[in-house]
Amino acid sequence: MNTKKTAFTLAEVLITLMIIGVVAVLTIPNLLQAIEDKDKQVAFKKSVAILSEAIQQITAREVGCNDIEDNDDLAECFSNVYLTGTLNKNVLTANDGMVYVFFWRKGEKGDFSDCGEKPLNTKENWEGSDANCVVVVDIDGFNKGAIGVNDLSAKAAITEPAGTEQFPLVISLHGVRPAFYEGSLGYKYLYGTDVDLDNVPWETSH
Numbered sequence: 001m002n003t004k005k006t007a008f009t010l011a012e013v014l015i016t017l018m019i020i021g022v023v024a025v026l027t028i029p030n031l032l033q034a035i036e037d038k039d040k041q042v043a044f045k046k047s048v049a050i051l052s053e054a055i056q057q058i059t060a061r062e063v064g065c066n067d068i069e070d071n072d073d074l075a076e077c078f079s080n081v082y083l084t085g086t087l088n089k090n091v092l093t094a095n096d097g098m099v100y101v102f103f104w105r106k107g108e109k110g111d112f113s114d115c116g117e118k119p120l121n122t123k124e125n126w127e128g129s130d131a132n133c134v135v136v137v138d139i140d141g142f143n144k145g146a147i148g149v150n151d152l153s154a155k156a157a158i159t160e161p162a163g164t165e166q167f168p169l170v171i172s173l174h175g176v177r178p179a180f181y182e183g184s185l186g187y188k189y190l191y192g193t194d195v196d197l198d199n200v201p202w203e204t205s206h
Contacts (some may be wrong), residue, residue, distance in 0.1 A: 005027050050083065051169065058082075
């Protein structure tokens with residue numbers, strides 16, 4: 001009996017390779033973007049947890065945050081109680097590479113209890129909020145076009161962060177939450193899309 005052997009033709013092999021290439025071109029960028037987003041989310045949630053723990057230490061120990069007059073004092077407050085790293089004015093570079101930039105919006109001397117609780121919520125609500133303590137977290141450690149913090153006003157740094165690695169947060173005795181809600185990555189990373197904007201929870205240390 002004669003057995004005829006079959007094999008792929010060169011054309012079939014080339015077509016198969018072309019299909020694989022097209023699928024790769026369409027899927028790999030999305031996969032890489034998803035991995036990058038996940039890494040950012042993990043890093044951001046870590047920074048929120050660290051700030052929440054620092055606030056718990058502040059409220060428990062009641063030290064280091066009684067005389068806040070400017071941005072530098074607020075940064076020093078957190079540096080003293082929990083966050084470890086290098087402090088330069090209102091910029092705290094943590095040992096893990098993340099950067100925390102603190103802003104005291106009260107305009108006069110106070111303490112941590114004056115941080116307020118009404119969120120900025122929107123960029124237009126800047127003047128109507130009592131959120132006197134704001135921190136911009138840069139999870140990339142100023143490596144990719146980060147904000148030139150000391151050259152910007154608090155409003156510019158908070159409402160117009162220079163990249164997707166920077167997250168403006170409101171901090172108070174209640175905990176931590178994004179300075180802005182709808183459309184912000186911080187809001188998306190913490191709550192997804194199923195949170196009542198009128199009742200956004202505070203992130204606290206557990």
